Amino acid sequence: MPKIINHEERKQQIAQAMWRVILDKGMEGATVRNIAEEAGLSLGALRHYFSTQDDLLVYAMTLVQERATTRIEAVLKKELPPKEMVLAVLYEIVPINEETRAEMEVWFAFVAYVNHRKEELPIPDDGIWAGVQKVMHYLQATSLLKEGLDLDLESERLYSLIDGIAIHAMLEPERLDAERVRKTIRYHIDSICMEA
């Protein structure tokens, strides 16, 4: 009797095959043929799940975003002091281990690939701008922020900082290793918070 794999599991398996192909060969190697081969499926079977490469692309991007969201939700359930909670959340969205590094590489490849036709594709938002705004409001609500800060520009600043660090850590992993990534983020958060 054939093994029963449900529809959603199979789609995830295909999306993960796409990620591996991208990590190995870049977006230009992420052809439907290569992805099917990596997933161990025929072209016809793959097309049963994703009728176009764009469908697969949008699904695979959504999955990267969902994985990060799941990790952040797990962090939010921990019992941590407010500032440590904020840092723990921010550390989940920068590449500081194999998993987050691979996600970042794939996300970066996706974004660059779809950039010139972002009007026509339903690209999922990575949610980081909304998340960063929540972080700033949380720091304010817990009375941790220094006086006189502009909350809107502080959000913009943190948003740029996080994505800039994420990209640099991906492109220059030796210079900007996990420890230096954490140190820079902590330095920034310390700079806007009152001393304990």
Added chain:
Amino acid sequence: MPKIINHEERKQQIAQAMWRVILDKGMEGATVRNIAEEAGLSLGALRHYFSTQDDLLVYAMTLVQERATTRIEAVLKKELPPKEMVLAVLYEIVPINEETRAEMEVWFAFVAYVNHRKEELPIPDDGIWAGVQKVMHYLQATSLLKEGLDLDLESERLYSLIDGIAIHAMLEPERLDAERVRKTIRYHIDSICMEA
């Protein structure tokens, strides 16, 4: 008599054709054939200047980098107070007009395209990390910095901030327009400098 175009001019013309193709069709459309057509050259003529697509890619990236350097050198010749000088330099490396926006799109496409094989290609450094370190030393030398800052982490922070803003301004030009880009950079520089 045929028009005389020197070798270097022709190479620049081809690289600019490559940029236009990338802006219009993305990296996956930047085939040697499409670039030759955009440049108004035969495939053979193009190959006379660049024997491989990688040669052309590295040359085109170098040219983007040189254009930014030329603009920054022009700014450095102006007579500006130190803090305004720093801001003017930083504004040259973020997308706030058609020219810098196009450069950023092309650079981003290049970096993503070559990311999975950065070991084998001589990718030019964009020079921003070195430039940001110079900016921090300049602010210190002119006694503008606040007391007690960590110069190394401040450089890392400014570097992330600038590249993060550059990418966001490219991807979300309506939310993060030129005015908001300048405002965020100025806010950051103000936050590390003593009040005038």
